[in-house]
Amino acid sequence: MKPILPKPIDADPALAAFRETCLRFARERIAPFAFEWEEAELFPRSLYAEAGAIGLLGAGFPEAYGGSGGDAFFPLVAAESLVHGGTTGVVAGLSSHGIALPPILLLGTEAQKQRFVPPVLSGQYIAALAITEPDTGSDVAGVKTRAVPTTGGYVIKGAKMFITSGARADFISVLARTGDDPHAGLTFFVVERDRPGFSVSRALKKTGWRASDTAELSFDDVFVPTENRIGAEGTGFQALMHNFQNERLALAFMGHGTAEVALNDALAYARERRAFGREIARFQVIRHRLAEMATRTFAARELNYSVARKLVAGQADPAQIAMAKNFAAQTAVDVCHDAVQILAGAGYLRETRVERLSRDARLLPIGGGTTDIMNEIIARFYVSV
Amino acid sequence: MKILVTAKRVTDPNSKIVLRPDRQGIVTDNVDFKMNPFCEIAVEEALRLRDKTEDSEIVVVTVGDEETTKEIRTALAMGADRGIRVAADEKSLDSDVVARILMKLCEQEKPDLVLLGKQAIDGDNNQVAQLLAEYLGWPQATFAYKFELTEGNKGARVQREVDGGVETVSLTFPAVVTTDLRLNEPRYASLPGIMKAKKKPLTEVTPAELGVDMTLKVTTVAFEPPPGRTAGVKVKTVEELIEKLATEAKCI
Numbered sequence: 311m312k313p314i315l316p317k318p319i320d321a322d323p324a325l326a327a328f329r330e331t332c333l334r335f336a337r338e339r340i341a342p343f344a345f346e347w348e349e350a351e352l353f354p355r356s357l358y359a360e361a362g363a364i365g366l367l368g369a370g371f372p373e374a375y376g377g378s379g380g381d382a383f384f385p386l387v388a389a390e391s392l393v394h395g396g397t398t399g400v401v402a403g404l405s406s407h408g409i410a411l412p413p414i415l416l417l418g419t420e421a422q423k424q425r426f427v428p429p430v431l432s433g434q435y436i437a438a439l440a441i442t443e444p445d446t447g448s449d450v451a452g453v454k455t456r457a458v459p460t461t462g463g464y465v466i467k468g469a470k471m472f473i474t475s476g477a478r479a480d481f482i483s484v485l486a487r488t489g490d491d492p493h494a495g496l497t498f499f500v501v502e503r504d505r506p507g508f509s510v511s512r513a514l515k516k517t518g519w520r521a522s523d524t525a526e527l528s529f530d531d532v533f534v535p536t537e538n539r540i541g542a543e544g545t546g547f548q549a550l551m552h553n554f555q556n557e558r559l560a561l562a563f564m565g566h567g568t569a570e571v572a573l574n575d576a577l578a579y580a581r582e583r584r585a586f587g588r589e590i591a592r593f594q595v596i597r598h599r600l601a602e603m604a605t606r607t608f609a610a611r612e613l614n615y616s617v618a619r620k621l622v623a624g625q626a627d628p629a630q631i632a633m634a635k636n637f638a639a640q641t642a643v644d645v646c647h648d649a650v651q652i653l654a655g656a657g658y659l660r661e662t663r664v665e666r667l668s669r670d671a672r673l674l675p676i677g678g679g680t681t682d683i684m685n686e687i688i689a690r691f692y693v694s695v
Numbered sequence: 696m697k698i699l700v701t702a703k704r705v706t707d708p709n710s711k712i713v714l715r716p717d718r719q720g721i722v723t724d725n726v727d728f729k730m731n732p733f734c735e736i737a738v739e740e741a742l743r744l745r746d747k748t749e750d751s752e753i754v755v756v757t758v759g760d761e762e763t764t765k766e767i768r769t770a771l772a773m774g775a776d777r778g779i780r781v782a783a784d785e786k787s788l789d790s791d792v793v794a795r796i797l798m799k800l801c802e803q804e805k806p807d808l809v810l811l812g813k814q815a816i817d818g819d820n821n822q823v824a825q826l827l828a829e830y831l832g833w834p835q836a837t838f839a840y841k842f843e844l845t846e847g848n849k850g851a852r853v854q855r856e857v858d859g860g861v862e863t864v865s866l867t868f869p870a871v872v873t874t875d876l877r878l879n880e881p882r883y884a885s886l887p888g889i890m891k892a893k894k895k896p897l898t899e900v901t902p903a904e905l906g907v908d909m910t911l912k913v914t915t916v917a918f919e920p921p922p923g924r925t926a927g928v929k930v931k932t933v934e935e936l937i938e939k940l941a942t943e944a945k946c947i
Contacts, residue, residue, distance in 0.1 A: 316725060324892075324893060327768065327889045330729070330884070334883060363885070365887045378887045380886060
């Protein structure tokens with residue numbers, strides 16, 4: 311019997327080797343503890359150092375700052391593979407630096423890059439990105455958190471919401487308003503967690519991604535020196551748009567990875583579970599359901615790979631990335647739903663992987679911009695009247 | 696110190712094996728392949744030995760088709776220094792031919808130590824190392840679960856698991872040692888290691904260039920799947936269990 315999905319074809323053999331390393335890490339270092347960490351709503355901090363030691367956190371980051379090298383495809387393969395550990399929350403937590411560091415690398419000074427990047431890629435520090443606020447999400451122009459100039463730096467006041475790794479991050483890349491222009495008035499700052507006035511308002515309780523720490527943060531007149539400002543005033547929006555492409559594609563890759571795990575679990579169950587005297591995989595309703603799950607998962611992966619190749623070639627297309635993200639996210643939700651149906655009672659138990667993934671998958675059409683926001687991006691490119 | 700270590704390509708131990716309808720082999724279409732787990736342990740031990748000694752070099756060797764280059768790259772990514780692939784089709788090989796190929800390579804490379812997995816998880820032949828040591832006239836220790844260098848790195852003290860206990864053997868280099876499951880836990884091929892491996896030297900050589908006689912001593916007639924497991928028996932009492940173990944299973 312052939313595997314239900316063909317192996318991905320990688321142009322670079324190093325990518326295939328890296329996928330094996332990531333899958334082994336997921337199998338040995340995440341999967342055995344997935345249930346425990348999900349129930350505890352946290353995974354041990356030491357996992358960052360373990361992932362850092364094998365160059366996993368540094369995937370796609372320049373060697374000059376402690377990265378492992380490789381192009382933008384490498385962190386995407388990490389996202390796809392680590393989901394095989396059976397908890398998307400751990401993957402999200404482990405990769406929060408993937409959105410927190412790029413603004414520093416894009417706009418920061420050499421001193422800022424040396425100060426903030428290497429300790430995160432080695433797993434010593436945890437980094438988070440803070441854009442969303444209680445009253446504003448994809449509508450970035452609505453950011454209200456303010457950074458007011460003062461002697462030697464800025465004073466930041468405001469609140470941030472839904473921040474992945476927010477509760478235990480050592481530093482946070484914060485988007486704040488330095489001017490009134492909706493877009494040109496935005497600037498990134500690095501805020502270290504021990505700055506007076508910074509606090510974690512609450513750790514948020516979520517449907518899925520439970521092993522990932524997600525927090526609401528409060529900035530109550532937090533002073534940061536000028537050397538914590540990333541880039542010139544007003545450059546934040548540009549850096550953020552750049553960030554979105556990688557973030558959305560990473561979520562898309564988690565989508566087809568999640569679907570693949572759910573499909574494999576459902577397939578294995580259907581081949582074992584007997585009803586009415588035979589394995590349920592022999593019933594046409596189940597066989598055809600599995601066939602459709604495989605088709606959608608394969609299609610999502612191939613679309614993601616196609617769009618990712620363009621990103622790596624420097625031809626990132628925001629509308630196509632939005633299409634890939636929407637399709638893979640919905641595929642993950644649908645395939646997990648079908649997998650739970652096939653496992654039935656067993657699929658409703660918290661200890662089974664498809665139960666967990668079906669809750670985790672629900673985040674994918676929301677995070678990084680909802681399906682509806684993605685559709686608006688696609689429409690802006692292709693639908694004109 | 697120079698260490699020659701082998702890396703055989705085998706079907707992924709986590710994948711399900713299916714026999715071809717003609718019974719001449721297994722279905723390889725869409726099957727994952729990886730380095731033999733016992734070879735990974737040999738590579739790991741070689742890396743640890745290199746860290747404990749000065750001016751050491753690890754040469755990783757495989758025998759196989761173009762695809763087996765991947766297993767050499769994996770060993771290089773783990774940290775080995777250079778690779779040699781002896782180009783050969785798997786059908787033209789048996790344990791004895793592989794041992795003779797390795798003998799010729801040892802004559803060329805003059806390693807102090809040859810480390811091999813105790814057996815490959817596909818054929819489970821467990822012959823290459825023993826044949827190689829015999830052909831070379833070198834001492835051998837198989838199934839190593841503990842390995843210590845002796846003074847001056849002139850030899851090693853090897854503990855091997857045998858029925859009912861542990862046997863300790865001392866040997867003088869050059870020597871042949873095979874690795875067992877509990878010797879170590881192989882490291883991950885890190886991403887920086889994978890990137891560095893791209894630039895490490897990998898040479899290719901044919902058995903003809905090495906002057907190896909490729910006459911097979913073993914030919915495969917056919918593969919058969921193991922018989923399916925039959926259902927077990929339930930016993931009611933401990934006495935009945937003991938009686939069945941003694942009279943039917945004949946194991947007590």
